[in-house]
Amino acid sequence: MNETLKRALSGLVYVLIMWNGTFYSELSFHILFAVILVVCLYEMYKLRKGKTKILTFLYVLSPLLLVHFIKTELVLLMFILTWTFDTFAYLLGVKFGKHKIMPTVSPKKSWEGFVGGFIFTVIAAYPTKIYLIPEIELSQAIIISLFLPFTATLGDFIESHYKREAVVKDSGNFIPGHGGMLDRMDAFMITIPALYIYLSLIK
Numbered sequence: 001m002n003e004t005l006k007r008a009l010s011g012l013v014y015v016l017i018m019w020n021g022t023f024y025s026e027l028s029f030h031i032l033f034a035v036i037l038v039v040c041l042y043e044m045y046k047l048r049k050g051k052t053k054i055l056t057f058l059y060v061l062s063p064l065l066l067v068h069f070i071k072t073e074l075v076l077l078m079f080i081l082t083w084t085f086d087t088f089a090y091l092l093g094v095k096f097g098k099h100k101i102m103p104t105v106s107p108k109k110s111w112e113g114f115v116g117g118f119i120f121t122v123i124a125a126y127p128t129k130i131y132l133i134p135e136i137e138l139s140q141a142i143i144i145s146l147f148l149p150f151t152a153t154l155g156d157f158i159e160s161h162y163k164r165e166a167v168v169k170d171s172g173n174f175i176p177g178h179g180g181m182l183d184r185m186d187a188f189m190i191t192i193p194a195l196y197i198y199l200s201l202i203k
Helices: 003-023 026-047 054-069 072-096 111-132 138-166 181-185 188-201
Strands: none
Touching: 003 026, 003 072, 026 054, 026 072, 026 138, 026 181, 054 188, 072 111, 072 138, 072 188, 111 138, 138 188
8 A cells, every 4th residue: 555545544544533532422532542541651661661761651641641631622622723733834844944943853843834833723723613613712722722832842842852762763653654652642742731731720
């Protein structure tokens, strides 16, 4: 199978599982993230083989336990905005990226891509609230869209650092063409705690 087609199909399956697992029922939501936690911990264990693991396990455990205390509609919003940011940051970075953010850790990420992804993430907050998740407040969607690009990028950089230390390209091969589960979840690892803190502050 063509590598691009394999990547597209496995990516679509991943998105469908994440979307339906989160939104189908409260039980499916908890089961989904319990499975993700186990897989991510296993992948991190392999990345840190022979090295200290306390901080790295906290990097995985903290968000994937806290997510169970966040409303599913806000988790869905987080998914949509993160995928929007990643997609446009990549596309605009490839097209216009010249100034690298942290080339020694993640050589492909540029400031141009980040700014483009940030703009499209903020724009996406409105139609996402209006047409897909009307239960959430518009102000919440906009505020989350403003900090999410920063937390998603930080989470990605942290995982990239661990992979560079382990001298590997991917955290695993759980998702064909996309690497490991940790590779797909890295953008959420800082966003989830930030989202939980934000929601606690506005209660």
